[in-house]
Every structure is written in C-alpha cells, then in structure tokens.
Amino acid sequence: xxxxxxxxxxxxxxxxxxxxxxxxxxxxxxxxxxxxxxxxxxxxxxxxxxxxxxxxxxxxxxxxxxxxxxxxxxxxxxxxxxxxxxxxxxxxxxxxxxxxxxxxxxxxxxxxxxxxxxx
Numbered sequence: 001x002x003x004x005x006x007x008x009x010x011x012x013x014x015x016x017x018x019x020x021x022x023x024x025x026x027x028x029x030x031x032x033x034x035x036x037x038x039x040x041x042x043x044x045x046x047x048x049x050x051x052x053x054x055x056x057x058x059x060x061x062x063x064x065x066x067x068x069x070x071x072x073x074x075x076x077x078x079x080x081x082x083x084x085x086x087x088x089x090x091x092x093x094x095x096x097x098x099x100x101x102x103x104x105x106x107x108x109x110x111x112x113x114x115x116x117x118x119x
Contacts, residue, residue, distance in 0.1 A: 012058045013046050019093075024107025025100060026050050050105055066090060 012028050020027035027049045030042075047054040069078055070092065078090040091099070100106055 008058050009046075009056065016047060016054070016056060020049055023097065023100070023105075024027045025105045050100075071113075 016075060017029050019026050027047060029047055030045055032043065045053040046056040066078065069075070076091070076095050079087055081087045097106075
C-alpha cells in the first residue's frame with residue numbers, strides 16, 4: 001500500500017474517532033489499524049466504537065453507486081447482499097447518530113448539562 005493511501009485511511013479513522021468522541025461516545029483507534037491482529041483479537045479492525053469493531057474504507061470514487069442508491073429514493077438505510085454472503089446494512093452518519101442517541105450512547109456536553117439545569 002502506498003504512503004498516500006495509508007495517510008488517507010488514517011485521516012478517515014481520525015475523523016470518525018474525533019466525531020464520536022465529540023459526542024461523548026467512547027471511540028478509539030486501534031494500534032496499526034488491524035495490522036497486528038495475529039497477536040491479539042483486541043488489535044483487529046480500525047476503531048473500537050463503544051465496543052463495536054469498525055472497519056474504515058476510503059476510496060476516491062469507489063463507492064459512487066452506494067451514494068447514488070441512497071439518493072434514489074432518499075433512503076435512510078441501504079441493504080446489500082452478494083450471492084452466498086450475509087446482508088449488510090449501510091446507514092448515513094446522521095442516521096447512526098440518531099440510533100446511538102436512542103441507545104443511550106451519547107453523553108451530554110457540559111453546555112447541554114448547564115442548559116438542562118437552567119430549565
């Protein structure tokens with residue numbers, strides 16, 4: 001893998017980590033992005049998002065069809081399945097945040113806490 005591709009992958013992982021941490025959800029990059037998974041199952045994947053193993057993929061334009069399918073009918077969830085493979089559910093980040101909120105993952109920020117005390 002070229003250095004540029006590794007860098008782009010790291011940037012995506014860091015963006016995702018910072019986004020979820022800003023919402024108060026435990027999210028941490030995994031050492032080596034899965035390169036050391038043979039040594040420990042704790043070192044598999046790219047991120048640990050509140051106990052969920054997350055794999056991050058970034059392509060210049062390799063996911064064009066996915067974005068097109070979402071906008072086709074303004075879908076909230078996209079379900080994919082290749083022959084003889086399990087179904088995959090793809091959801092936009094906004095929908096994921098809504099689900100995380102419903103599951104009680106989000107921790108209110110200090111500002112939100114102050115506003116709730118004022119009410």
